[in-house]
Amino acid sequence: MIKDKGDVRERIISAAMKVFSRYGFFKAPVHLIAKEAGVSKGLVFWYFRSKRELIIEVARRSLPLEIIDSCLEMGLNGEKILECIGKGYMEKYKDPAQRSLLLHTMALETLYEEITREMNCLCEEKLNEVAEKVFGKSTIKGRVALRAFFGGLMCYILRKPKDIDENTFVKNLVDIVINDVKNKR
Amino acid sequence: MIKDKGDVRERIISAAMKVFSRYGFFKAPVHLIAKEAGVSKGLVFWYFRSKRELIIEVARRSLPLEIIDSCLEMGLNGEKILECIGKGYMEKYKDPAQRSLLLHTMALETLYEEITREMNCLCEEKLNEVAEKVFGKSTIKGRVALRAFFGGLMCYILRKPKDIDENTFVKNLVDIVINDVKNKR
Amino acid sequence: MIKDKGDVRERIISAAMKVFSRYGFFKAPVHLIAKEAGVSKGLVFWYFRSKRELIIEVARRSLPLEIIDSCLEMGLNGEKILECIGKGYMEKYKDPAQRSLLLHTMALETLYEEITREMNCLCEEKLNEVAEKVFGKSTIKGRVALRAFFGGLMCYILRKPKDIDENTFVKNLVDIVINDVKNKR
Amino acid sequence: MIKDKGDVRERIISAAMKVFSRYGFFKAPVHLIAKEAGVSKGLVFWYFRSKRELIIEVARRSLPLEIIDSCLEMGLNGEKILECIGKGYMEKYKDPAQRSLLLHTMALETLYEEITREMNCLCEEKLNEVAEKVFGKSTIKGRVALRAFFGGLMCYILRKPKDIDENTFVKNLVDIVINDVKNKR
DNA sequence: CATGAATGAGCCTTCATTCAT
DNA sequence: AATGAATGAAGGCTCATTCAT
Numbered sequence: 001m002i003k004d005k006g007d008v009r010e011r012i013i014s015a016a017m018k019v020f021s022r023y024g025f026f027k028a029p030v031h032l033i034a035k036e037a038g039v040s041k042g043l044v045f046w047y048f049r050s051k052r053e054l055i056i057e058v059a060r061r062s063l064p065l066e067i068i069d070s071c072l073e074m075g076l077n078g079e080k081i082l083e084c085i086g087k088g089y090m091e092k093y094k095d096p097a098q099r100s101l102l103l104h105t106m107a108l109e110t111l112y113e114e115i116t117r118e119m120n121c122l123c124e125e126k127l128n129e130v131a132e133k134v135f136g137k138s139t140i141k142g143r144v145a146l147r148a149f150f151g152g153l154m155c156y157i158l159r160k161p162k163d164i165d166e167n168t169f170v171k172n173l174v175d176i177v178i179n180d181v182k183n184k185r
Numbered sequence: 186m187i188k189d190k191g192d193v194r195e196r197i198i199s200a201a202m203k204v205f206s207r208y209g210f211f212k213a214p215v216h217l218i219a220k221e222a223g224v225s226k227g228l229v230f231w232y233f234r235s236k237r238e239l240i241i242e243v244a245r246r247s248l249p250l251e252i253i254d255s256c257l258e259m260g261l262n263g264e265k266i267l268e269c270i271g272k273g274y275m276e277k278y279k280d281p282a283q284r285s286l287l288l289h290t291m292a293l294e295t296l297y298e299e300i301t302r303e304m305n306c307l308c309e310e311k312l313n314e315v316a317e318k319v320f321g322k323s324t325i326k327g328r329v330a331l332r333a334f335f336g337g338l339m340c341y342i343l344r345k346p347k348d349i350d351e352n353t354f355v356k357n358l359v360d361i362v363i364n365d366v367k368n369k370r
Numbered sequence: 371m372i373k374d375k376g377d378v379r380e381r382i383i384s385a386a387m388k389v390f391s392r393y394g395f396f397k398a399p400v401h402l403i404a405k406e407a408g409v410s411k412g413l414v415f416w417y418f419r420s421k422r423e424l425i426i427e428v429a430r431r432s433l434p435l436e437i438i439d440s441c442l443e444m445g446l447n448g449e450k451i452l453e454c455i456g457k458g459y460m461e462k463y464k465d466p467a468q469r470s471l472l473l474h475t476m477a478l479e480t481l482y483e484e485i486t487r488e489m490n491c492l493c494e495e496k497l498n499e500v501a502e503k504v505f506g507k508s509t510i511k512g513r514v515a516l517r518a519f520f521g522g523l524m525c526y527i528l529r530k531p532k533d534i535d536e537n538t539f540v541k542n543l544v545d546i547v548i549n550d551v552k553n554k555r
Numbered sequence: 556m557i558k559d560k561g562d563v564r565e566r567i568i569s570a571a572m573k574v575f576s577r578y579g580f581f582k583a584p585v586h587l588i589a590k591e592a593g594v595s596k597g598l599v600f601w602y603f604r605s606k607r608e609l610i611i612e613v614a615r616r617s618l619p620l621e622i623i624d625s626c627l628e629m630g631l632n633g634e635k636i637l638e639c640i641g642k643g644y645m646e647k648y649k650d651p652a653q654r655s656l657l658l659h660t661m662a663l664e665t666l667y668e669e670i671t672r673e674m675n676c677l678c679e680e681k682l683n684e685v686a687e688k689v690f691g692k693s694t695i696k697g698r699v700a701l702r703a704f705f706g707g708l709m710c711y712i713l714r715k716p717k718d719i720d721e722n723t724f725v726k727n728l729v730d731i732v733i734n735d736v737k738n739k740r
Numbered sequence: 741c742a743t744g745a746a747t748g749a750g751c752c753t754t755c756a757t758t759c760a761t
Numbered sequence: 762a763a764t765g766a767a768t769g770a771a772g773g774c775t776c777a778t779t780c781a782t
Contacts, residue, residue: 024295030773040748042749045774046745103291107209110289119343152332152336155336164329173329226757227765236757394665399752470664476662477659477662518703520706525678546699585776595744597743605778
């Protein structure tokens with residue numbers, strides 16, 4: 001049975017995501033991750049120079065950057081983009097582990113500058129890019145609306161209301177955010 | 186200069202908020218908190234049975250529960266409540282320490298059931314209570330809108346856009362959230 | 371039973387000297403030192419910020435600086451100083467632990483700049499000071515002779531010849547070093 | 556380009572001397588030696604059963620045994636031997652790496668019996684052999700003088716005085732050691 | 741011969757917590 | 762109330778060594 005290099009590394013990352021999501025980055029001991037990945041503790045440090053490096057790798061993956069990127073790349077515009085992003089969000093964060101991981105990563109912001117940078121990119125560059133595609137020219141209201149949109153998604157993820165399913169939520173959210181701007185015109 | 190009991194306890198909590206906001210709950214050593222508060226490490230454990238207890242106390246205070254409560258108690262209705270909450274939010278979280286503390290507390294959710302309970306109360310009970318006051322009967326759209334509102338606030342706090350000040354943001358946000366529902370009627 | 375602060379610290383240092391002399395600085399685990407001192411491992415780090423700091427403290431004490439200083443302070447001159455130093459040497463390093471410790475410390479020179487500095491002081495400043503007191507004006511031959519003297523002592527310590535006792539050795543060594551210079555005059 | 560067996564082994568030893576002299580035997584990781592030698596870590600263990608074995612090989616080479624041997628074999632006598640040894644010493648230890656290596660090896664004495672044996676041979680057998688060749692019959696004074704000689708060399712190596720070059724030092728040292736004994740006759 | 745992934749023991753260090761004073 | 766010395770349990774990380782390829 002041949003394992004390619006990436007295999008073990010990927011297995012460690014998966015294990016780390018599981019363990020980190022359960023214990024948080026700083027209460028999760030490396031040996032638990034190793035155990036979960038079925039490798040020795042030492043091997044974790046063969047693939048990652050330090051726990052910090054592993055944390056950053058996992059934290060990066062927990063952010064929704066690729067979701068936004070892939071929706072932007074699809075060349076969508078208007079509310080279609082929001083729908084795309086909303087759907088991607090829900091897809092990614094329906095996994096409770098991903099959900100709690102996102103929270104831990106957001107808290108990491110203050111501590112790891114690598115994450116700060118990633119968050120800056122997400123919350124400023126990407127968010128503005130989306131705003132333009134959705135509302136045309138950049139207006140204050142448009143940018144506030146986009147924050148309402150992203151915030152709404154985050155809120156849903158944080159604590160899913162029992163009687164509103166993903167689709168319904170996204171549709172309503174898009175409506176709220178879009179229609180207001182439309183009506184104003 | 187004699188200090189009464191409450192004084193010292195409060196001083197420790199203040200110090201803890203400062204230190205926790207900087208290092209996160211789990212990377213912040215108790216001795217730093219003691220030093221910041223100007224007391225001995227032992228004394229911290231006289232006022233709080235354990236670090237966990239101190240964490241919970243600080244975490245509780247970092248949530249916006251009292252803001253919502255006080256706005257509800259004022260007997261406001263409609264968009265006035267949202268404005269009140271928005272203003273309270275901005276007031277509380279203009280302090281960067283409070284901001285980062287809120288993130289850390291949210292991440293705590295998975296780990297400390299005391300915080301889970303608090304968050305449940307916030308995200309379900311309180312949020313629904315507000316929804317009713319604002320939109321009258323509880324509708325799906327209303328509840329989604331309220332999440333857009335809270336999420337928007339969170340988003341603003343997470344990373345303040347340079348060219349949108351607090352007042353403007355809140356006003357626009359309330360508009361977006363309210364008008365859509367109004368227009369639909 | 372009251373123990374003054376220095377007591378524990380001193381006990382740790384003593385234990386460290388014992389353990390270091392046996393295992394060398396880098397193969398000696400701190401927990402062995404703690405055990406030897408009858409304290410917990412953690413306490414070692416209460417008194418010394420790091421193992422490195424403890425090493426430096428012990429290494430400093432293993433050098434013969436105070437011997438030379440005390441002989442210089444006694445106001446002796448000529449061969450009396452050499453005799454004083456020789457006697458002090460023998461007194462200090464008759465303890466095998468001290469002997470091996472000195473070797474370890476000398477090896478440390480390349481690694482810890484604190485020790486390099488100490489050795490510089492010993493091998494340059496002090497050595498020249500002694501040379502002047504012994505041979506009057508500083509001559510090449512005088513300074514070589516002093517190195518022969520110190521080197522001779524070191525050599526004796528390194529491996530004590532079975533049939534030459536301390537006194538005899540020092541006397542002969544002083545003779546060799548002094549007489550030659552005297553005869554030259 | 557094919558390299559024969561000895562080549563690689565020697566290259567590893569050379570690398571080890573470099574790395575050991577810089578970090579000391581116990582703080583020098585094998586992987587650094589391998590890197591320095593341009594081979595894989597595994598290969599080091601193909602040529603040396605263990606790090607210990609490599610240490611011993613390097614330590615042996617760092618001692619001045621061959622110098623003394625070769626001077627003895629040349630059939631010299633009297634001060635000529637001392638001059639020969641002095642010259643050899645200076646030749647070997649003008650390299651700072653060799654110098655620091657010698658210190659590390661001397662410290663090894665307490666830990667590795669293989670080195671203890673080597674040092675015994677050096678400090679007792681060889682030293683007495685030289686003493687006889689230089690001073691004729693073995694006298695206390697002669698043996699002390701020889702220690703002054705070797706010690707003086709060591710001292711020079713330990714910290715080279717800026718204004719005394721190798722030749723001058725050796726000549727003076729030989730003088731001091733020899734003349735005294737001569738004058739006594 | 742040669743590689744480098746994999747292992748596991750062990751070390752330094754931190755830190756929450758206790759307790760005598 | 763208050764202090765800070767003392768403890769002990771982990772935790773992150775290094776590194777010699779092995780082994781499949």
